[in-house]
Amino acid sequence: MFRIGEFSKLSKMTVKTLRYYDEVGLLAPEKVDLARYRYYTTDQLVKLHYIQSLRQAGLSIEEIGNILSGKDAEEILIRRKLQLETDIAEKTDQLSRIDFILQGKEEDYFMNYQATIKEIPECIVYSKKMTIPNYDAYFTEIPAIGAECAAANPDLKCTVPGYCFVIYLDGEYREKDINVEYCEAVDRFGNEVGDIKFKKMPAITAVSVMHKGPYSDLGKAYAFVFKWIEENNYIVTGSPRESYIDGIWNKESIDEWLTELQVPVQKK
Amino acid sequence: MFRIGEFSKLSKMTVKTLRYYDEVGLLAPEKVDLARYRYYTTDQLVKLHYIQSLRQAGLSIEEIGNILSGKDAEEILIRRKLQLETDIAEKTDQLSRIDFILQGKEEDYFMNYQATIKEIPECIVYSKKMTIPNYDAYFTEIPAIGAECAAANPDLKCTVPGYCFVIYLDGEYREKDINVEYCEAVDRFGNEVGDIKFKKMPAITAVSVMHKGPYSDLGKAYAFVFKWIEENNYIVTGSPRESYIDGIWNKESIDEWLTELQVPVQKK
DNA sequence: AGAGACTCTCCAGCTGCTGGAGTGTACAAA
DNA sequence: TTTGTACACTCCAGCAGCTGGAGAGTCTCT
Numbered sequence: 001m002f003r004i005g006e007f008s009k010l011s012k013m014t015v016k017t018l019r020y021y022d023e024v025g026l027l028a029p030e031k032v033d034l035a036r037y038r039y040y041t042t043d044q045l046v047k048l049h050y051i052q053s054l055r056q057a058g059l060s061i062e063e064i065g066n067i068l069s070g071k072d073a074e075e076i077l078i079r080r081k082l083q084l085e086t087d088i089a090e091k092t093d094q095l096s097r098i099d100f101i102l103q104g105k106e107e108d109y110f111m112n113y114q115a116t117i118k119e120i121p122e123c124i125v126y127s128k129k130m131t132i133p134n135y136d137a138y139f140t141e142i143p144a145i146g147a148e149c150a151a152a153n154p155d156l157k158c159t160v161p162g163y164c165f166v167i168y169l170d171g172e173y174r175e176k177d178i179n180v181e182y183c184e185a186v187d188r189f190g191n192e193v194g195d196i197k198f199k200k201m202p203a204i205t206a207v208s209v210m211h212k213g214p215y216s217d218l219g220k221a222y223a224f225v226f227k228w229i230e231e232n233n234y235i236v237t238g239s240p241r242e243s244y245i246d247g248i249w250n251k252e253s254i255d256e257w258l259t260e261l262q263v264p265v266q267k268k
Numbered sequence: 269m270f271r272i273g274e275f276s277k278l279s280k281m282t283v284k285t286l287r288y289y290d291e292v293g294l295l296a297p298e299k300v301d302l303a304r305y306r307y308y309t310t311d312q313l314v315k316l317h318y319i320q321s322l323r324q325a326g327l328s329i330e331e332i333g334n335i336l337s338g339k340d341a342e343e344i345l346i347r348r349k350l351q352l353e354t355d356i357a358e359k360t361d362q363l364s365r366i367d368f369i370l371q372g373k374e375e376d377y378f379m380n381y382q383a384t385i386k387e388i389p390e391c392i393v394y395s396k397k398m399t400i401p402n403y404d405a406y407f408t409e410i411p412a413i414g415a416e417c418a419a420a421n422p423d424l425k426c427t428v429p430g431y432c433f434v435i436y437l438d439g440e441y442r443e444k445d446i447n448v449e450y451c452e453a454v455d456r457f458g459n460e461v462g463d464i465k466f467k468k469m470p471a472i473t474a475v476s477v478m479h480k481g482p483y484s485d486l487g488k489a490y491a492f493v494f495k496w497i498e499e500n501n502y503i504v505t506g507s508p509r510e511s512y513i514d515g516i517w518n519k520e521s522i523d524e525w526l527t528e529l530q531v532p533v534q535k536k
Numbered sequence: 537a538g539a540g541a542c543t544c545t546c547c548a549g550c551t552g553c554t555g556g557a558g559t560g561t562a563c564a565a566a
Numbered sequence: 567t568t569t570g571t572a573c574a575c576t577c578c579a580g581c582a583g584c585t586g587g588a589g590a591g592t593c594t595c596t
Binding site: 271272273283287303304305306 | 572573574575576
C-alpha cells in the first residue's frame with residue numbers, strides 16, 4: 001500500500017491530479033483510512049497507466065470514464081480522432097493566417113487590411129441585375145432602384161441594420177460594362193416591378209474585408225482578399241459582394257466611407 | 269449609432285461576446301447612456317473586425333489587447349506561431365497514438381499493453397555491470413548484490429518508493445550472455461565495494477509499458493514497445509530499463525508480478 | 537513534547553465565452 | 567394611458583482539467 005505521495009512518484013502524476021481523479025471517480029484509491037488518507041496498490045498503478053495512455057492520446061476524462069465502464073472504446077476513439085483532425089485543421093489554418101500577416105509586414109498597404117471568415121445568414125432582398133457603364137453610375141442607378149421599389153411597396157421595410165450590396169457577376173475585374181446585381185435586404189417579399197425581383201439569398205460563408213475610403217481604392221482591397229484566399233488555402237465559391245456601410249448618404253468625407261467586401265469561400 | 273443587438277448582426281458576433289469584450293477592455297462602445305445601454309459606431313466595427321481577424325488567427329484576448337495598445341505585434345505573432353506549431357505537433361502525436369490503438373485492435377495480444385511517455389527524474393543508484401548467462405540468473409545475482417552493498421553501507425537507504433531496475437546494454441535481444449547493469453535507487457552516495465559503483469542517473473524521457481505476469485513473457489512487451497516507438501515517430505535514445513515493481517519478494521503468484529519497461533526516447 | 541514531513545478539505549483561478557434568472561427600457565399598438 | 571413585446575441591463579454559474587494556496591489534522595522520528 002502506498003500513500004498518495006509515494007504513489008505519485010511511482011506513477012509520475014501529481015498528488016493534486018490523483019486527488020482530482022478520485023474526486024471525479026476515474027481512479028479511486030484501494031482504501032481510505034479514518035483520517036481520510038488515501039492508500040493505493042499496484043493494481044491502481046496499472047489502471048492509472050492505462051488512464052495516462054488515453055489522456056496522452058487526447059481523450060477527455062469523461063471519455064476515459066466511459067471506456068473504463070465498458071462503453072464502446074472503438075467508437076469513442078474514432079470520434080476523438082475526428083475531433084483531433086478538426087483541431088489540427090483549425091490550428092493549421094490559424095498558422096497560415098499568422099504567416100500571412102507576418103509576411104505582409106513588408107508590403108505596406110496590406111497592413112491596412114484584415115480578413116475574417118464570417119457566416120452570413122440568409123436574407124430576403126429585392127434585387128435588380130444590370131450592366132452598368134462604369135462605377136460612377138452607381139450614384140444615380142442605386143437611388144433610382146430604391147425609389148422604384150418603394151413606390152410599388154409603400155410599407156416594405158429594410159432590415160435593421162441595413163444590408164445593401166452589389167454582387168459582381170463577372171468572374172474578372174472590369175472597368176466598363178460591369179455586370180452587377182444590386183440587392184437590399186428587406187423584411188419580406190413584396191410586389192415585383194420592372195426588373196426588380198424579390199428573392200431569398202441563401203446563407204454563405206464568406207471572407208470579409210473592410211475598406212475605408214473612396215471606391216476608387218477598392219481595387220487594393222480586392223487584390224488583398226484574393227491573395228488572402230489563395231495563400232490561406234480557401235477557394236472562391238461564388239460572386240463577390242460589396243456591402244455599403246458608410247457612404248455618401250451619411251458621411252461627408254469620402255475618406256470616411258466604409259465598404260465591406262464579402263467573397264464566398266470554402267476551405268480547400 | 270447602433271444598439272448592441274444591431275451591432276451584433278452587423279459584426280456577426282454575439283451580444284454576449286460584445287459585452288464580454290467591453291468588460292475586459294478590448295472593445296468599449298462609443299458611448300453608454302443613462303440606462304447603461306451600449307451604443308456602437310462603425311469605428312468600432314472596423315476595430316472589431318481587426319480583433320476578429322486576430323482571434324481567428326488564434327491569438328488570445330490578452331495578446332490582442334497588447335497589440336491594440338501598441339506592443340510589438342511581430343513578436344507576439346511569432347510567439348503565437350511557435351505555440352501553434354507546438355500544439356499541432358502535440359495533436360498530431362495524439363492522432364498517431366489513437367491510430368495505433370485502433371489498428372492494434374486486430375492483433376489480440378497488443379490489447380493488453382499501453383504505452384505512456386514519462387519523465388523519469390534523476391536519481392542516485394548503486395549499480396553493477398555484469399554479463400549474465402540467462403534470465404534465471406537474476407534470482408540469485410540480484411539478492412547477492414543487494415546484500416553486498418548493504419554490508420558495506422549499513423545505514424544506506426533505498427528510496428521510497430523503491431526503484432530497482434536492470435539496464436540492457438546490448439543493442440539487441442539476446443537469450444544468453446546478456447550484458448546488463450543492475451541498479452537500485454538510494455538516498456545518497458555510499459562506499460563502493462567490489463564491482464558495485466555509485467552514480468547519478470540523469471533524468472530521461474522514456475516510453476513506459478507495464479507488464480503483468482512472468483518474465484518469460486517480457487518479449488511480448490518489448491515487441492509492443494518497439495513497434496509503438498516506430499509507429500509513433502519516436503527514436504530510441506538509450507538502453508531500455510526493466511523496473512521491478514511486484515515480484516517474487518512480495519507476490520506469490522507469478523501472474524501477479526509487475527514489471528515496467530522504460531525505453532528512453534525522443535520525438536523524431 | 538516538539539519538529540518536520542506529509543496529508544486532508546475547501547476555495548479560487550485559469551480561458552473565452554454561454555446560458556439563465558431577475559429586472560429595467562423603448563417603442564408601437566389598442 | 568395602458569399593455570405587450572422586443573430588447574437591454576447586471577449578476578452568477580458553468581465548462582475542462584487541473585494548479586495554487588490557506589488552514590487544519592496526522593504520522594514519525596528525535
